[in-house]
Amino acid sequence: MTTESILQAVTGGERLSDADALELLRSNDLTAIGAAADAVSRRLHPSPVRTYNVDRNINYTNICTAVCDFCAFYRGPKSDEGYVLPREELLAKIEETVALGGNQILMQGGLHPKYKLDWYEEMLRDIKQRFPQVNIHGFSPPELYHFTKVNKLPLRTVLERLREAGLGSIPGGGAEILVDRVRDEITRGKVMTDDWLEVMRVWHQLGGISTCTMMFGHVETLEERVEHLRRLRELQDETGGFTAFICWTFQPDHTQMSDVPPAGSHEYLKTQAVSRLYLDNIPNIQSSWVTQGLKIGQLALLFGANDMGSLMIEENVVAEAGTVHYLSLDQIRDAISELGYEPRQRDVFYNLVDPELEQKAIDANRAAAERAAAARAAKAEAAEGAPANLVELEASS
Structure with a gap:
């Protein structure tokens, strides 16, 4: 079977055989194989x-x-x-x-x-x-x-x-x-x-x-x-x-x-x-x-x-x-x-997950990212004001 016929069969609901799966792995038609996988994914998760x-x-x-x-x-x-x-x-x-x-x-x-x-x-x-x-x-x-x-x-x-x-x-x-x-x-x-x-x-x-x-x-x-x-x-x-x-x-x-x-x-x-x-x-x-x-x-x-x-x-x-x-x-x-x-x-x-809990997770992660960014900025600012030999020491640690 050709790549095209294999993909038509599997997107039509037929179970992929070992031989046909091997043929697809040997193929370089990434676009067609990806499109078929996407079609199956959308069918399973509409x-x-x-x-x-x-x-x-x-x-x-x-x-x-x-x-x-x-x-x-x-x-x-x-x-x-x-x-x-x-x-x-x-x-x-x-x-x-x-x-x-x-x-x-x-x-x-x-x-x-x-x-x-x-x-x-x-x-x-x-x-x-x-x-x-x-x-x-x-x-x-x-x-x-x-x-x-x-x-x-x-x-x-x-x-x-x-x-x-x-x-x-x-x-x-x-x-x-x-x-x-x-x-x-x-x-x-x-x-x-x-x-x-x-x-x-x-x-x-x-x-x-x-x-x-x-x-x-x-x-x-x-x-x-x-x-x-x-x-x-x-x-x-x-x-x-x-x-x-x-x-x-x-x-x-x-x-x-x-x-x-x-x-x-x-x-x-x-x-x-x-x-x-x-x-x-x-x-x-x-x-x-x-x-x-x-x-x-x-x-x-x-x-x-x-x-x-x-x-x-x-x-x-x-x-x-x-x-x-x-x-x-x-x-x-x-x-x-x-x-x-x-x-x-x-x-x-x-x-x-419940939407309220999901939003809490989103807010918590944003707050954590802001704290991490502030900490990095503070560290960089402190390094700028430190003596040159101290900056070199921190850079090598």
Whole structure:
């Protein structure tokens, strides 16, 4: 089939086959593929609304027993740069998130070799006791699988205990490419494909929801990208527990794979668009402005995405790889408005937040931005009036 006939079939409601998805990934007709993904997105989400979330990515530890060549964030158990967030610091981060209108935290960490399950249960209970209204979107499948090994407990028991302690939903981190050949090449000591999927399967069977992801543009083939999508679609056919899919390009800087040429925006937009066409049973696609920047992140809303993702008050993992894109809440909202959509804040279930609470979040973020700008101006003014040697000292610190 030609690209045109494939796109006509999928926009007409036919399920995209693996062979046709591969053909689209090989195609350079970005405009046509994007238009088809946009048509499918509009069919699934016909309202004039496009959404975003306000949350914070809290990495409670960077200590990890796995060795991932693509990761610039982790530190080995014996590293002097390893940390575990003190509980009060973690709670202070959540308090700041709530003050800015956040209704969720994304909480992930490395595979710490020491802590038992009761440590994580206590952390969850401390958070829920202080902030009962906040959803804890936490512990990716590699962490949860690791917990079963450290504690010598069945997966279902681990998930049940964490849910009882306050775990609300599971992020799709650690998927990379769900093909064992790829995982063997880029990581050691980390969950493999079937076990990653089994964590999600059991969580969904318990009534939980989760997101799913794909990090591409490294050692995988196009066929393996399609295999990754197929494994996700098959599990979603079985359980229906995935709320959203997020893909992004591998960020090679400061990693052991820094020689890999970075995938560009063309490849990102095409892969996201094909993902929207292929994952016909996953309702939402999030833009990855965190890795792509404002303009490509905005353009992603015309290539199959219906959600701008999170304000991301804090982000550490991608930043360690040297990719640092920060957007204000007004920038996210403006990016949506400029495309003719109404920007609306959502929760983890993709329910729209009450307009009064949404406006409070907008006002709080604007006030915080004004305070930050005033602080920067005051610091600059103080530096101008400081002795030259002091200015040089501050500049070098």
